[in-house]
Amino acid sequence: MALVRIDGLHKHFGSNHVLKGINLKVERGEVVALIGRSGSGKSTLLRSINGLERFEDGLIEVDGERLHAGQTNLRDLRQKVGMVFQQFNLFPHLSAGQNVMLAPEVVKKLPKAECESIARAMLAKVGLAEKFDAYPDQLSGGQQQRVAIARALAMQPQVLLCDEITSALDPELVSEVLAVVKTLAAEGMTLVMVTHEMRFAREVGDTLVFMHEGRIHESGAPDTLFTRPRTPELANFIGSIH
Amino acid sequence: MNDISTWDVVRNLLDGVLWTLGLSLTAFVLGGLTGLALLFARIASTAWLRKLAKAYIEVFQGTPLLMQLFIIFFGSSLIGLELSPWLAAALGLTLFTSAYLGEIWRGCVESVPKGQWEASASLALSHFEQMRYVILPQALKIAIAPTVGFSVQVVKGTAVTSIIGFVELTKTGSMLANATYQPFLVFGLVALGYFALCYPLSVFSRRLERSAHGTRAH
Ligand SMILES: Nc1ncnc2c1ncn2[C@@H]1O[C@H](COP(=O)(O)OP(=O)(O)O)[C@@H](O)[C@H]1O
Numbered sequence: 001m002a003l004v005r006i007d008g009l010h011k012h013f014g015s016n017h018v019l020k021g022i023n024l025k026v027e028r029g030e031v032v033a034l035i036g037r038s039g040s041g042k043s044t045l046l047r048s049i050n051g052l053e054r055f056e057d058g059l060i061e062v063d064g065e066r067l068h069a070g071q072t073n074l075r076d077l078r079q080k081v082g083m084v085f086q087q088f089n090l091f092p093h094l095s096a097g098q099n100v101m102l103a104p105e106v107v108k109k110l111p112k113a114e115c116e117s118i119a120r121a122m123l124a125k126v127g128l129a130e131k132f133d134a135y136p137d138q139l140s141g142g143q144q145q146r147v148a149i150a151r152a153l154a155m156q157p158q159v160l161l162c163d164e165i166t167s168a169l170d171p172e173l174v175s176e177v178l179a180v181v182k183t184l185a186a187e188g189m190t191l192v193m194v195t196h197e198m199r200f201a202r203e204v205g206d207t208l209v210f211m212h213e214g215r216i217h218e219s220g221a222p223d224t225l226f227t228r229p230r231t232p233e234l235a236n237f238i239g240s241i242h
Numbered sequence: 243m244n245d246i247s248t249w250d251v252v253r254n255l256l257d258g259v260l261w262t263l264g265l266s267l268t269a270f271v272l273g274g275l276t277g278l279a280l281l282f283a284r285i286a287s288t289a290w291l292r293k294l295a296k297a298y299i300e301v302f303q304g305t306p307l308l309m310q311l312f313i314i315f316f317g318s319s320l321i322g323l324e325l326s327p328w329l330a331a332a333l334g335l336t337l338f339t340s341a342y343l344g345e346i347w348r349g350c351v352e353s354v355p356k357g358q359w360e361a362s363a364s365l366a367l368s369h370f371e372q373m374r375y376v377i378l379p380q381a382l383k384i385a386i387a388p389t390v391g392f393s394v395q396v397v398k399g400t401a402v403t404s405i406i407g408f409v410e411l412t413k414t415g416s417m418l419a420n421a422t423y424q425p426f427l428v429f430g431l432v433a434l435g436y437f438a439l440c441y442p443l444s445v446f447s448r449r450l451e452r453s454a455h456g457t458r459a460h
Pocket residue numbers: 013016018036037038039040041042043044045
């Protein structure tokens with residue numbers, strides 16, 4: 001059974017119909033790359049999966065946790081879904097280590113010592129073992145984003161959502177973050193990522209999903225989609241970024 | 243009535259200063275606690291709680307403190323509840339203070355970037371845990387300067403309670419002015435008393451504001 005199942009998802013912002021019936025399945029260990037023009041609904045779709053956006057119709061299921069339209073109790077679902085944001089959103093008043101420890105301590109109520117060892121392990125995983133005591137404003141953008149990844153991983157999510165996580169970075173810092181994502185993918189982490197890094201999407205993604213005007217316009221193996229797009233919209237999109 | 247010496251005047255005024263200070267502290271502490279409850283209500287997910295808190299704040303910010311004191315003092319005796327001037331004054335100033343502090347603090351909470359709410363939500367923290375561990379620690383830093391600044395308003399606000407007969411600094415002053423026929427001297431000293439209470443608070447608040455803008459302490 002699919003790890004993530006999205007059925008007939010509809011979302012409006014006021015009169016703006018942003019998601020027009022999304023159906024998507026993500027298997028365990030699959031890496032899905034979401035692409036599409038700005039405003040096509042990629043972020044909204046991603047944010048619906050962990051309940052950051054409400055939706056009016058449809059169903060989302062993650063590892064057996066069901067999310068209905070208008071549902072407000074999201075604690076169980078959110079423990080299974082990690083998210084990394086474009087703007088990092090680290091907690092500025094906490095050190096890198098404290099950022100990573102917070103949720104295991106507060107939400108999972110694990111003993112402090114255990115949380116600390118989890119945090120050290122996660123920071124080591126993203127190559128920042130020595131930055132445990134550094135505060136966010138003492139870190140580069142790439143380092144902050146890696147801490148954000150470690151923070152999400154500390155909750156041992158079943159799936160990790162990444163929304164353009166390299167878009168706010170200086171070009172020379174992009175690769176260190178992508179390298180971490182690539183490692184996660186290789187380790188079998190289930191990933192759904194919105195990205196403008198087409199080469200990366202093609203290299204790491206198992207499935208490419210092209211969104212257009214609130215719908216999944218085309219999806220399939222990245223190589224196939226890139227070399228033989230079936231729709232003029234995708235062909236156009238690929239043309240516009242090369 | 244020239245048997246009242248300047249020393250008597252000063253001694254009585256110092257007494258008044260203490261009552262003013264006591265009333266200010268009471269209103270500030272109780273108003274702060276109520277204001278914190280208002281803050282939580284104001285940003286609660288329950289719509290009626292939000293509306294209730296908003297209405298409360300609008301009523302107390304939208305009417306003069308003097309009217310609030312009159313209504314509490316005379317209204318309470320109307321329903322057979324004889325509040326002493328001290329109790330009426332403390333209650334009135336507490337309500338007044340809570341409305342302003344609640345609103346000041348809401349502004350501080352809302353100035354914490356939305357991404358902080360989203361990141362903590364995505365880590366499965368509950369609303370209360372988000373406030374406790376992520377939002378309030380950041381809002382607190384922003385809140386200190388305007389809160390201390392507002393405390394000056396509370397101190398000055400206590401003067402109004404003299405009208406319902408609470409004997410604080412202003413009331414002491416008017417009684418002494420009547421007794422000594424030296425209103426200029428007496429009220430000059432009264433003003434000096436308020437200044438002595440308020441000036442350090444203003445300076446402190448300004449200094450906090452500067453350091454909040456200048457450094458990014460952790
Ligand atoms: N919070 C919001 N309020 C109103 N409209 C929004 C909001 N967020 C997104 N939208 C609108 O929803 C549409 C899809 O946006 P988004 O999901 O961010 O697209 P993408 O991530 O593909 O660029 C856009 O038309 C955008 O203007």
